[in-house]
Amino acid sequence: MIESPLSEALFFAAGALMLGIIMLVRGGNWMIDASIYIARHCGIPPMIVGLTIVAFGTSLPELVVSVNANLAGLPGIAIGNVVGSNTANILLIIGATACMTTITVAKGGMNRDLAVMILAAILLAALMITDNLNRATGIAMVLALIGYTFWQYWSATHEDNEEGEDHKKFKSLPYSFLFLIAGLAFIIIGAEFLVRGAKLSAEIIGVPDAVIGLTIIAVGTSLPELTTCLIAAIKKQHGIVIGNIVGSNIFNILMIIGLASLIKPIPTAQLAPQLLSVDIWVMCAASILFALILMTIKKVNRLTGILFLCGYLGYVISVYVLGLSGPQG
Numbered sequence: 001m002i003e004s005p006l007s008e009a010l011f012f013a014a015g016a017l018m019l020g021i022i023m024l025v026r027g028g029n030w031m032i033d034a035s036i037y038i039a040r041h042c043g044i045p046p047m048i049v050g051l052t053i054v055a056f057g058t059s060l061p062e063l064v065v066s067v068n069a070n071l072a073g074l075p076g077i078a079i080g081n082v083v084g085s086n087t088a089n090i091l092l093i094i095g096a097t098a099c100m101t102t103i104t105v106a107k108g109g110m111n112r113d114l115a116v117m118i119l120a121a122i123l124l125a126a127l128m129i130t131d132n133l134n135r136a137t138g139i140a141m142v143l144a145l146i147g148y149t150f151w152q153y154w155s156a157t158h159e160d161n162e163e164g165e166d167h168k169k170f171k172s173l174p175y176s177f178l179f180l181i182a183g184l185a186f187i188i189i190g191a192e193f194l195v196r197g198a199k200l201s202a203e204i205i206g207v208p209d210a211v212i213g214l215t216i217i218a219v220g221t222s223l224p225e226l227t228t229c230l231i232a233a234i235k236k237q238h239g240i241v242i243g244n245i246v247g248s249n250i251f252n253i254l255m256i257i258g259l260a261s262l263i264k265p266i267p268t269a270q271l272a273p274q275l276l277s278v279d280i281w282v283m284c285a286a287s288i289l290f291a292l293i294l295m296t297i298k299k300v301n302r303l304t305g306i307l308f309l310c311g312y313l314g315y316v317i318s319v320y321v322l323g324l325s326g327p328q329g
Contacts, residue, residue, distance in 0.1 A: 009204055016197030020190045021220040024061040027186025028224030031057045034180035041173055051113060051152055054240065055247025056255075058224040060184070063256045064191035065217060070260045076210030076271055077198060077217060079128065082256050083275065083283050084218025086121070086249045089225055090286045091312035094245055097229045098305025103238050105294050112155075113246050114291040116148060120253040121287040125280045133257065133266040141258030148250065194220060210272040214279055214319050242294065249287065274322045282315055 035053045062085050069077035097103060123141075127133050198212045205212075225248055232240035260266060268276070293300060300308075 013197045013200040016193045020194030023186045023190025025223045027183040030179045031183030034176040037176040051243040051247040054244050059248050059251040060187050066256045066260050068195050075266050077213035080210040080213025081217050082252045084214035085222045087283045088222045089245045090290045091308045093226045095305045095308030097233045098300040103300040117249050121284045124253045128268045131269045133261040138258045138261030141254045145254035208272040210275050
């Protein structure tokens with residue numbers, strides 16, 4: 001029996017997506033483990049690990065995917081990946097983690113970082129609406145991220161920090177560097193498979209590339225965050241859970257969109273209408289809600305986690321409904 005070209009295309013698209021996600025997760029895990037070991041070995045304060053090292057590591061899949069997609073002329077995937085990932089980080093990952101155990105944050109802890117996360121989300125919304133994701137704003141966003149990272153390091157070295165448990169997965173520093181390089185290679189190759197599979201999927205299904213970026217790619221590139229948060233929750237490392245998500249959301253906007261815009265301006269005027277009218281505002285609302293809960297109640301319990309998951313399910317359904325009924329492209 002001879003397979004039709006459509007069947008072959010579907011098989012290739014599904015295979016590329018699956019392989020890309022597997023490589024991203026495996027590479028992300030290796031890179032995160034190695035980064036934490038290297039950070040501790042070099043004397044970096046544990047508090048900074050979740051907000052910077054781990055957050056940067058888990059954001060690398062989004063970085064490579066968005067930059068590649070933008071260079072390939074797919075701004076919907078480049079932007080949708082970040083917007084969808086930030087939404088998934090809060091509603092899906094925090095929701096799923098909170099269903100396992102109540103996530104708590106120390107009194108007064110991370111308020112500054114939560115404020116930065118909200119400001120970054122509002123900044124992205126403003127730049128998308130005004131079509132100003134150009135090289136100048138890209139440079140400004142990257143510089144802002146560098147300043148934020150140095151501020152985090154300074155704060156961590158001038159405040160009392162709780163020691164986390166040692167990360168003893170690696171036998172030596174050179175061994176950890178080996179896994180760091182292997183993890184980066186897997187992330188780069190996996191991201192390429194994911195973008196190619198997503199592009200073909202969008203063409204076959206007949207939905208805008210932004211829909212694929214907001215859902216399949218966003219969830220796929222958020223799997224390192226999910227894995228890290230679930231493991232940290234099991235070990236009762238709530239600071240890593242919160243720090244990972246807050247830091248990742250900040251990195252996703254300032255680093256990923258900043259670098260992607262710096263390399264090649266992102267024409268937001270060409271994006272699917274739902275990205276500007278719905279999705280970016282869902283991301284902003286989720287960020288503000290999450291920050292307010294942590295600033296006031298100081299915890300995310302199982303009920304809140306269930307509500308987050310239900311909200312994310314409803315959002316994903318709406319994305320596909322709007323994508324299938326709206327203008328194609």
